[in-house]
Amino acid sequence: MVYTAQHEMLARQTPDETAQQRFVLALKRHVMISMRPGVGLAYAKQAEPAYLAEHGRPPADRAEAEEALDSSSHYRFTKAINRISQEMMWQAVGETVYREKDRLETAAGRLTDVAAAKGSLSLDPSLQPEQIYNDCFIHLQPEGYLPADPKGTSIIAGAFYESGGRLYSMGRGMGQEDSKAGAVIKWLEEVRPGWRPKRILDMGCSAGSASTAYAEHFPDAEIHACDLGSSMLRYAHARAESMGAPVHFHQADAARTKFPDGHFDLIVSHNLLHEISGDTRRGVAAESLRLLAPGGICVHQDVDLLFRGKAAWEEAERAYDLHFNNEPFWLEYATSDLTSELTAAGFPQQAVNEAKVKKVAGPGHWYAFTAVKPE
Numbered sequence: 355m356v357y358t359a360q361h362e363m364l365a366r367q368t369p370d371e372t373a374q375q376r377f378v379l380a381l382k383r384h385v386m387i388s389m390r391p392g393v394g395l396a397y398a399k400q401a402e403p404a405y406l407a408e409h410g411r412p413p414a415d416r417a418e419a420e421e422a423l424d425s426s427s428h429y430r431f432t433k434a435i436n437r438i439s440q441e442m443m444w445q446a447v448g449e450t451v452y453r454e455k456d457r458l459e460t461a462a463g464r465l466t467d468v469a470a471a472k473g474s475l476s477l478d479p480s481l482q483p484e485q486i487y488n489d490c491f492i493h494l495q496p497e498g499y500l501p502a503d504p505k506g507t508s509i510i511a512g513a514f515y516e517s518g519g520r521l522y523s524m525g526r527g528m529g530q531e532d533s534k535a536g537a538v539i540k541w542l543e544e545v546r547p548g549w550r551p552k553r554i555l556d557m558g559c560s561a562g563s564a565s566t567a568y569a570e571h572f573p574d575a576e577i578h579a580c581d582l583g584s585s586m587l588r589y590a591h592a593r594a595e596s597m598g599a600p601v602h603f604h605q606a607d608a609a610r611t612k613f614p615d616g617h618f619d620l621i622v623s624h625n626l627l628h629e630i631s632g633d634t635r636r637g638v639a640a641e642s643l644r645l646l647a648p649g650g651i652c653v654h655q656d657v658d659l660l661f662r663g664k665a666a667w668e669e670a671e672r673a674y675d676l677h678f679n680n681e682p683f684w685l686e687y688a689t690s691d692l693t694s695e696l697t698a699a700g701f702p703q704q705a706v707n708e709a710k711v712k713k714v715a716g717p718g719h720w721y722a723f724t725a726v727k728p729e
């Protein structure tokens with residue numbers, strides 16, 4: 355594997371593990387590039403005619419289109435291979451992560467020694483994340499986002515997130531770089547040339563790959579990041595330290611942080627929206643307004659998944675992740691309207707926007723909801 359950001363916390367593969375991961379990557383690419391695009395044809399040629407013959411009308415909504423699609427052998431085979439490739443990905447990554455676990459825990463202990471660290475880690479054992487994150491391991495990540503951390507040394511959630519995420523994103527043909535923060539930074543340069551935010555918050559930071567990108571791009575800014583679990587955050591903190599990036603990590607619910615009012619000039623989230631409930635998403639909108647300083651901006655970026663304007667069969671195909679990839683909030687996001695929610699939270703309507711943010715490391719774009727707090 356060729357990774358762009360090299361650092362001490364990255365689980366290192368043996369040549370055998372690299373070969374195993376390359377195989378998974380090839381399989382994932384085959385699913386994304388050769389199999390999934392054929393689903394539309396399978397719908398038009400097989401699924402819809404079969405449904406029409408049985409019901410005397412075409413499928414009227416997503417649920418009916420899902421039923422119709424299931425009559426297509428191409429669709430059933432595609433989703434089976436898709437699921438298997440995801441399981442294989444975590445197995446392959448797990449070989450490396452579990453073999454490297456002791457080294458990574460030791461490295462994290464050394465890197466985060468408070469005397470030397472540039473950033474910090476504030477844990478809040480009283481935080482009670484929604485139970486779903488314990489019951490449902492999102493996108494099948496082994497041990498989930500909130501693994502047990504009895505000794506206070508776990509880094510496993512972050513190690514899995516970073517190694518799995520890199521393999522997964524390449525499988526989706528997005529290029530090899532962590533492009534989300536880079537894309538938003540480039541977009542910010544276009545809409546606010548020369549702007550230097552003083553304080554930045556990265557909501558739902560996971561392993562902190564975006565947080566460190568902001569720290570590198572805005573070296574004079576104070577960077578904060580929050581997420582739910584200690585294992586994820588300990589990895590993120592150690593990772594940032596190993597890269598020399600001063601980031602302050604906090605165990606906090608993005609919808610209910612303990613930062614003071616007006617504390618941040620820039621609030622970002624990357625791929626958080628599709629992994630939270632509607633209530634939390636509305637909470638994130640309200641918290642963004644509360645936390646922004648006058649003139650500050652929030653940029654909530656996510657995948658371009660929204661159902662608007664999509665045909666029933668496309669909605670059905672996109673529901674794959676809800677049913678087979680443990681993404682419990684996938685459809686809740688796809689049918690959401692954060693623009694209205696930001697306005698309902700109190701941002702003036704003219705201050706709220708949606709942007710297609712061009713990817714920097716591959717074709718296509720990300721979707722972003724942005725809002726500016728009035729001066």
Ligand SMILES: C[S@@+](CC[C@H](N)C(=O)[O-])C[C@H]1O[C@@H](n2cnc3c(N)ncnc32)[C@H](O)[C@@H]1O
Pocket residue numbers: 499534557558559560561562563564580581582583586606607608609623624625626629630634
């Ligand atoms: C898809 S990952 C985000 C990826 C990350 N921002 C990046 O750029 O690599 C979603 C993250 O959001 C976190 N999360 C979910 N609900 C949250 C909440 N209410 N507050 C803070 N973090 C949350 C999860 O623990 C998970 O680490």
